Amino acid sequence: MVRFTLATDDPVLHDFAALVGSEGAVAVAGSRTRWSVGGELASGTRTISAPVGIVQHQPEEMIVTVRAGTTVADLHDELAAAGQRTALPQRGGTVGGAVAVGENCLDRLGRGSVRDAVLQVRFVNAHGQLVTGGGPVVKNVTGFNVPKLITGSLGTLGCIAEVILRTNPTPPKSRWLKADGAEPKKVFAALLHPAAVLWDGTTTWVHLEGHEADVDAETAMLASLGDFATCDGPPDLPAHRWRLSPSQIFRQCVSAPFVASVGVGTTWASVAQPKRPLDRGASVVAKRMKDTFDQDHRFNPGRCLWT
Amino acid sequence: MITELRDALGASHVRDDAATLLLHAHDSSVFEGGVSGPVCYPVDTAQVQAVVRIAAAHGRSIVPRGAGTGLAGGAIPLGAPIVVSTGRMTQILEVDEVNMVAWVEPGVINLDLTKHLRPMGFHYAPDPSSQQVCTIGGNVANNSGGPHCLAYGVTDAHVLAIEVVLSDGSIAVLGGLEDEPDGYDLRGAFVGSEGMLGIATRIAVRLTKNPPAVATLLLAYDAVADAANTVSAVIAAGVVPAAMEVMDQRITIAVENFVGAGYPRDAAAVLLVEVEGLSSGVAIDAAQIEAIGLANGATNVRTAATALERELLWKGRKTAFGAIAQLAPDYYLHDTVVPRAKLAEVLQQIYEIADRYDLTIMNVFHAGDGNLHPLIVFDGRDEGVLDRVHAAGAEIVAASLAAGGVLSGEHGVGVEKQPYMDQMFGPNDLKAQERLRKAFDPYCRQNPGKVIPSAHSCADIQALKAVPKGIWG
Numbered sequence: 001m002v003r004f005t006l007a008t009d010d011p012v013l014h015d016f017a018a019l020v021g022s023e024g025a026v027a028v029a030g031s032r033t034r035w036s037v038g039g040e041l042a043s044g045t046r047t048i049s050a051p052v053g054i055v056q057h058q059p060e061e062m063i064v065t066v067r068a069g070t071t072v073a074d075l076h077d078e079l080a081a082a083g084q085r086t087a088l089p090q091r092g093g094t095v096g097g098a099v100a101v102g103e104n105c106l107d108r109l110g111r112g113s114v115r116d117a118v119l120q121v122r123f124v125n126a127h128g129q130l131v132t133g134g135g136p137v138v139k140n141v142t143g144f145n146v147p148k149l150i151t152g153s154l155g156t157l158g159c160i161a162e163v164i165l166r167t168n169p170t171p172p173k174s175r176w177l178k179a180d181g182a183e184p185k186k187v188f189a190a191l192l193h194p195a196a197v198l199w200d201g202t203t204t205w206v207h208l209e210g211h212e213a214d215v216d217a218e219t220a221m222l223a224s225l226g227d228f229a230t231c232d233g234p235p236d237l238p239a240h241r242w243r244l245s246p247s248q249i250f251r252q253c254v255s256a257p258f259v260a261s262v263g264v265g266t267t268w269a270s271v272a273q274p275k276r277p278l279d280r281g282a283s284v285v286a287k288r289m290k291d292t293f294d295q296d297h298r299f300n301p302g303r304c305l306w307t
Numbered sequence: 308m309i310t311e312l313r314d315a316l317g318a319s320h321v322r323d324d325a326a327t328l329l330l331h332a333h334d335s336s337v338f339e340g341g342v343s344g345p346v347c348y349p350v351d352t353a354q355v356q357a358v359v360r361i362a363a364a365h366g367r368s369i370v371p372r373g374a375g376t377g378l379a380g381g382a383i384p385l386g387a388p389i390v391v392s393t394g395r396m397t398q399i400l401e402v403d404e405v406n407m408v409a410w411v412e413p414g415v416i417n418l419d420l421t422k423h424l425r426p427m428g429f430h431y432a433p434d435p436s437s438q439q440v441c442t443i444g445g446n447v448a449n450n451s452g453g454p455h456c457l458a459y460g461v462t463d464a465h466v467l468a469i470e471v472v473l474s475d476g477s478i479a480v481l482g483g484l485e486d487e488p489d490g491y492d493l494r495g496a497f498v499g500s501e502g503m504l505g506i507a508t509r510i511a512v513r514l515t516k517n518p519p520a521v522a523t524l525l526l527a528y529d530a531v532a533d534a535a536n537t538v539s540a541v542i543a544a545g546v547v548p549a550a551m552e553v554m555d556q557r558i559t560i561a562v563e564n565f566v567g568a569g570y571p572r573d574a575a576a577v578l579l580v581e582v583e584g585l586s587s588g589v590a591i592d593a594a595q596i597e598a599i600g601l602a603n604g605a606t607n608v609r610t611a612a613t614a615l616e617r618e619l620l621w622k623g624r625k626t627a628f629g630a631i632a633q634l635a636p637d638y639y640l641h642d643t644v645v646p647r648a649k650l651a652e653v654l655q656q657i658y659e660i661a662d663r664y665d666l667t668i669m670n671v672f673h674a675g676d677g678n679l680h681p682l683i684v685f686d687g688r689d690e691g692v693l694d695r696v697h698a699a700g701a702e703i704v705a706a707s708l709a710a711g712g713v714l715s716g717e718h719g720v721g722v723e724k725q726p727y728m729d730q731m732f733g734p735n736d737l738k739a740q741e742r743l744r745k746a747f748d749p750y751c752r753q754n755p756g757k758v759i760p761s762a763h764s765c766a767d768i769q770a771l772k773a774v775p776k777g778i779w780g
Contacts, residue, residue: 102492125739144743146743149492211592
């Protein structure tokens with residue numbers, strides 16, 4: 001029988017698998033822009049780098065195949081030349097780091113989530129073998145969703161080598177606006193597809209994207225909700241990221257200065273979010289997941305996603 | 308065991324009469340049915356837990372079931388499992404406009420949810436063709452798609468949190484209303500797991516705002532390839548419509564005879580395109596799509612002038628599978644995905660495969676996603692026809708994989724695509740999937756015998772053997 005498996009013969013990925021090997025504690029370092037997420041890496045852990053390079057961008061398929069060590073900036077530069085972009089955050093770092101941490105970008109409402117963008121992942125398992133999950137097309141329900149599991153797993157289940165990401169066309173027009181005293185809930189409700197609505201308790205920022213005429217129409221509509229004026233971009237974000245639901249940002253969960261993403265929940269604050277326990281049932285499954293994917297807890301020791 | 312189940316749920320909510328068992332032995336696919344154990348109709352999470360615990364104590368496996376509209380055999384009971392129907396868990400529990408979610412029970416019907424939300428200014432975006440009968444729980448199990456998933460994404464982009472009963476009877480809440488819930492994305496792993504990881508008992512789905520402007524275009528072509536090439540060209544031009552659906556002439560005529568949707572009977576293919584959003588952008592996109600269509604050989608472009616006309620165009624598309632009943636008593640609807648640029652080439656191969664096996668094939672598919680739905684119509688009473696149907700199906704799968712595609716875009720693997728899994732995945736890939744599954748269900752008691760080929764899943768064989776002799780389905 002003819003087989004068309006997703007197996008790769010890219011020697012660069014196989015070299016990476018050999019580098020990960022099958023023994024000893026190991027962690028992949030990207031640009032270390034989110035190095036503290038999940039705790040401190042155990043001392044004595046070998047750190048390695050993931051392979052670099054954009055393998056193939058297919059704008060008409062809305063996908064790009066990219067090795068994990070490539071910087072997001074380099075990827076987005078290449079995609080921009082074809083009028084496209086991804087959901088990965090612009091803040092820097094590598095593609096593999098962004099996928100491993102799984103944080104969405106500020107324009108999450110416009111660009112979508114990182115988890116929904118990862119169509120296929122190749123990673124090295126604890127036995128040093130290259131594994132492929134997902135597939136190279138925009139719609140796929142073949143088998144269990146390994147890409148979802150790996151995305152945001154903080155490198156604790158495998159070492160990401162290469163991903164295929166969904167790309168999207170960059171809208172023709174982008175405009176940031178802000179107003180003091182506007183009611184953020186009303187602003188969010190009035191807009192069809194804002195790229196972002198941010199609020200710091202006083203000021204509301206809006207990022208509109210789309211056809212210029214639509215952006216103009218929504219800009220005009222916003223005048224009825226506040227004294228909106230164009231601005232250069234989002235405010236400076238405080239250092240700590242809080243994972244909240246959209247309703248929690250209105251319940252004064254954060255006492256320190258903050259900037260919250262309205263309709264999303266994610267909030268940046270000057271103090272760290274207190275730790276909270278994972279749902280008990282989910283933590284049982286999560287621990288089994290870690291144990292079955294990485295029996296000897298080789299990967300990224302010291303880092304943990306739950307308390 | 309029956310007594311225990313009846314004590315837990317009430318006598319009338321556990322059925323084991325012959326008619327009920329026969330009904331639950333099948334889904335909507337052409338695959339031979341299995342053997343169903345008792346069918347249970349729990350009303351809440353606690354009753355689901357009770358059923359699962361009783362099953363575990365008796366070493367019986369469990370198969371959850373929604374409306375049974377699946378086309379891949381995912382709900383076919385293998386090994387006389389207890390079937391857990393979500394037919395009595397049909398409440399829309401809460402609509403939360405601040406968090407932009409609705410909490411629903413798994414038996415809520417997809418279209419009922421959208422009808423409930425629409426007056427509030429929202430809808431539930433995934434819209435499978437079976438949306439008038441299929442359930443949200445079944446959609447979660449299959450990660451269902453639908454025409455409008457091109458722009459909005461399939462089910463997993465619309466499910467934020469799920470309360471799940473695991474195979475030991477314990478409860479886990481997966482995901483959350485935060486944009487990035489803590490821990491591994493177990494919610495993402497659960498959506499599309501075909502009932503093999505647990506039973507969803509409460510689901511938080513995302514609300515999507517109703518767009519103020521919609522344009523629906525119907526483009527006619529003299530060749531299917533022209534329609535397919537238009538789809539590629541639209542995406543390449545940076546336009547992502549809400550939906551892009553292709554229907555070939557055979558299905559178009561069948562639909563016209565059935566509901567009179569207003570499709571041209573003389574076109575080799577029609578392309579149905581919908582763009583949604585704010586009014587100016589919708590007009591710009593619609594004009595661009597029309598121009599691209601004409602440049603790619605469209606012989607006629609029509610834009611629905613009224614809401615009624617638009618509804619009729621969609622009614623035609625969504626009743627396509629009902630329409631073919633006038634042609635033959637049976638059909639086998641395939642589901643593969645290919646890169647958009649390969650659509651025309653693979654379609655040609657599919658027509659050739661059907662000719663070679665002397666079968667009637669028609670195509671109606673989610674072209675925007677490259678999601679092919681070759682539909683073979685036949686009369687199952689014809690000697691040997693099912694063998695030819697399956698042989699042609701195997702070649703369609705091979706052609707899709709050879710083009711760089713995948714086995715399933717939205718129907719799932721079930722028993723249908725299980726034999727093909729190792730054509731797409733290597734042993735290490737399948738091992739990773741099996742690990743994922745066992746983290747949820749270490750004893751493989753949930754819907755055993757599906758998705759992962761048995762050679763890669765020893766525990767399945769044990770689970771299926773642990774039933775009384777002679778009862779194997």
